[in-house]
Amino acid sequence: MSRRFAVAERTTAAAEGDVVVLLIGMRINRFWAVHHWLPVLLSMPRMLRELGRQPERGLLGHVLLTASPRTYCVVQYWESKEKLHAYAHAPDTFHHTAWTFINRKERSGKVRGHVGLWHETYVVPQGSYESIYADMPAFGLAAAHGRTPLERRGRRAKDRFAYRPEKEAPPARADGA
Numbered sequence: 001m002s003r004r005f006a007v008a009e010r011t012t013a014a015a016e017g018d019v020v021v022l023l024i025g026m027r028i029n030r031f032w033a034v035h036h037w038l039p040v041l042l043s044m045p046r047m048l049r050e051l052g053r054q055p056e057r058g059l060l061g062h063v064l065l066t067a068s069p070r071t072y073c074v075v076q077y078w079e080s081k082e083k084l085h086a087y088a089h090a091p092d093t094f095h096h097t098a099w100t101f102i103n104r105k106e107r108s109g110k111v112r113g114h115v116g117l118w119h120e121t122y123v124v125p126q127g128s129y130e131s132i133y134a135d136m137p138a139f140g141l142a143a144a145h146g147r148t149p150l151e152r153r154g155r156r157a158k159d160r161f162a163y164r165p166e167k168e169a170p171p172a173r174a175d176g177a
Contacts, residue, residue, distance in 0.1 A: 025073035058083025061144030077144030
């Protein structure tokens with residue numbers, strides 16, 4: 001259902017259960033120190049390409065944003081906090097290589113404040129998020145989890161917050177209990 005063109009309808013994200021959102025970014029503190037901040041700026045697209053080639057790692061989607069000429073951010077949507085944590089600590093990833101390099105520079109006293117790094121992670125429980133997309137292509141949460149017609153979740157925000165997927169009945173136990 002991922003379309004890159006606007007659709008003349010109102011939709012909402014088809015996410016069910018908890019939603020894991022990672023906000024990660026950088027700030028260029030000294031523009032003249034290109035040799036310090038450019039490698040950091042270029043590392044995020046490399047990590048996103050790596051994750052795109054390995055969907056089993058758990059990245060569902062992302063949005064690249066800029067807040068100013070010096071501040072850049074990526075909003076990432078993950079299958080679970082466990083998969084996010086596993087990627088962050090996996091020794092076979094570019095993320096591991098990048099953090100090893102940054103930590104080595106920091107320990108040797110070679111970090112001079114030319115570039116700032118930050119991240120925030122949120123696990124948003126079901127019932128604590130809602131969305132609406134009017135005449136939009138799939139974007140953000142809807143691009144990561146798919147989208148559904150607004151009427152299926154409710155036309156009002158309070159209805160979408162209250163939405164709970166229908167749960168299947170648990171399978172009958174073989175012992176008759």
